[in-house]
């Protein structure tokens with residue numbers, strides 16, 4: 001019996017990933033860039049059973065104390081199949097995972113979840129993957145998970161095949177995100193379905209793909225130059241472009257709630273007053289406002305009318321830890 005425990009955090013994209021070039025390998029239509037957070041970790045322990053045990057038995061997956069069934073268990077098993085293939089093993093495993101993000105925060109727990117699972121499972125099956133290989137593996141679980149393998153700031157190179165599609169670190173100035181868990185959340189369309197629908201029906205999809213590739217180049221240049229204003233402007237405009245292409249799908253999808261739009265307006269009002277504040281939002285109503293360490297408290301205070309606020313900063317990539325998840 002071999003066991004390993006890993007911890008990983010969610011990430012928030014400043015240049016968004018929206019659309020797959022290849023479904024099975026999860027290759028994106030364009031690259032993206034993100035901040036790995038210092039909060040809301042997922043801790044995952046994987047224990048590989050003795051290979052003598054019945055190999056036709058199922059893997060098990062306990063999430064936050066509750067045994068998973070259906071889609072959640074299937075996704076975990078399919079992911080473990082990739083690891084077993086790499087390791088040349090057929091042994092089943094028991095996975096225990098604890099997610100510190102409050103469900104209402106709507107933070108992509110799939111990113112922290114699959115990054116932690118990739119590291120814990122690869123170790124438990126006896127593999128010692130370098131960061132690039134680990135990022136490629138995490139990508140197979142959920143695209144954005146490949147970025148949570150990396151410390152602080154990451155660029156996901158779109159690539160053209162499994163070997164070339166991975167995230168790597170990028171230097172960027174010290175920044176903070178104020179996460180606003182907005183009120184009045186509506187039921188969400190999953191990112192998988194939202195991406196599929198956008199690709200299949202939006203007349204703007206081609207422009208989204210080509211412009212995102214250029215936007216990522218601009219973001220990388222802004223990070224290298226330490227140009228905070230450019231980073232902020234790119235972040236907000238790219239988020240709005242993503243929500244625009246999503247809204248142009250048929251049937252349309254709208255992830256932003258009225259309170260989300262109000263939070264974007266507050267960021268704009270803060271900028272008018274000379275405060276660094278640029279908003280972004282993923283496939284849900286919650287808003288993250290990018291700001292500087294000095295301004296974070298003021299920005300958080302200005303956003304409180306729209307929901308619960310929490311200041312987060314850049315955090316560690318996926319790493320091994322001693323204390324098992326329970």
Ligand code: PMV
Pocket residue numbers: 012013015016017018032108110111142143144145191192281282283
């Ligand atoms: O990795 P997924 O399938 O959860 O998709 C993530 C999509 C966004 O969060 C909206 C954007 C991103 O780049 O994280």
